[in-house]
Amino acid sequence: MVDEVNQEQEMSEIKSFSAGDLVKGTVTKIEDKQVLVDVGYKVDGIVPIKSLSSLHVESPADVVETGEELELKVIKIDDDELILSKQAVDEEKAWEDLEQKFENNVTFEAEVKEVVKGGLVVDLGVRGFIPASLVERHYVENFDDYKGRTLTLKVLELDRDKNRVILSHRAVVDEEIQQKKGDTLASLEAGQVLPGTVQRLTDFGAFVDIGGIDGLVHISQLAHHHVEKPSDVVEEGQEVQVKVLSVDHDNERISLSIKETLPGPWEEVANKVQAGDELDGTVKRLVSFGAFVEILPGVEGLVHISQISNRHIGTPHEVLEEGQEVRVKVLEVNPDEHRVSLSIRDLLEESAQEEHHAVTPSYEEEDGSGVKLGDLFGDALKKFK
Structure with a gap:
């Protein structure tokens, strides 16, 4: 009689699930192609390797560890088997989070998981792709060193139906440079002497970076003597001292002189x-x-x-x-x-x-x-x- 009572109590404590339910469970065992999770069901739930992440996974141990608590979604259930998915839960949360980031133009960080043809891949709960042209402002020949690096990113494009997430690191860098440019422009006054770097040469002078913004050193302001062409006295990448001659804040034009510092x-x-x-x-x-x-x-x-x-x-x-x-x-x-x-x-x-x-x-x-x-x-x- 006592055994029957205990059996009834145990049966009443076993949870019942339906497909689509969200559950929490603890990883009890990690196998080659799947993970076993205790969710309070009569048998351990199974999370297949393909349901662990939105990215390709070589081994479940790369994603979870024994004793870790996971949020999972019930995919399939019968008397002897309970199939669960970590990826489904992560994706649902990820899409909600990404939509908010996209709407509010939020900057966030993510680790580069893969280097693929045409760009980089990050795991955000969904697969996020950074095209090569949106990684840096400058051309990058080889992206191998980017794997494992954490980049600051912005969402440029979202398409949930196509499972498409396009990200950009370059947009973050551009914003930072624009902010720095604005701060520098606001602080400039005629008469200041500043360090700068020659960015590019033209027939009529040299453009010099003075802190996120370029100013023009007219050819007549490069030296005290007559200069036939700017390359005769300066070269790209050269560090120089310049004097601010004038600042047009409205048009973001800055007139500089090297001659005045010599x-x-x-x-x-x-x-x-x-x-x-x-x-x-x-x-x-x-x-x-x-x-x-x-x-x-x-x-x-x-x-x-x-x-x-x-x-x-x-x-x-x-x-x-x-x-x-x-x-x-x-x-x-x-x-x-x-x-x-x-x-x-x-x-x-x-x-x-x-x-x-x-x-x-x-x-x-x-x-x-x-x-x-x-x-x-x-x-x-x-x-x-």
Whole structure:
């Protein structure tokens, strides 16, 4: 009688289920192709390996462990078998969660589970796909290193009927850059000197990143001297110092200068150029009263018309042309007033004197027989002196 009572109590404690029910159970055993779970039924429920995850699973042990409590959905039931699914519960929760994230533009994190042709796969309870073009802002040749990495993501597209979930890491990066760009723009003021990185070169200048936003250094602001093309003085990736010239917040345009952060060419003239120096230079401009000759980058000195030739000339154009390379002598240096006086004539006269001395006979020269020329032609030689 007692045995019958106990049997009735045990039978009353055994739960009854229907297909579609949601249940909780504890993993009792992990096998090669399935997991056994105690849900209070007369036999352990079975979770087939394909019902553990939305992704491909090599071994159930990769997904669950013994003693773990799971939420499951009843798929099939009869007297001797109870088939359950973890994937079905995860998918239902995942779709609800993803729909909320999509509607509210929420950023979240997920681990990359697989690297497949065309992109990356994450497990969100449903299979989430990140196309290669939406992983980074830059081109990635090999995604192997991404497996196991945790990425911040946004939902770009959802289609529950097609079980389609498209995600993007690039969208998160773009947002962060845009936010940083806005913060930087708001903090900029004319006159600031900032570090930057040359991003790209154009015919008219260089674009420099100064903290998430690019500003333009016009070609005229790259150096104190004339620049033919930006690549002559800077290169992409180069770290530079720039001065903010102006900021147009409405159009997000920033004008920068590298030249303004560099020592002026005249600041070092006093140390590099002294009166009496002989220098090579380039004729930059011809004017009625003389010629301006560049003797250092950005430093021009004046050769007055009276100092151009050792003969009288009406205009500098008679003997000089722009772009001509010339040798000059420094007459005077005044760095404070940015003035250097030069002469071409002095060097011509010095050269003429040297040539004159080279061809003029000397009293001490001999005729080859030991007799000095001065003794033979004294009066005649005096005429050369």
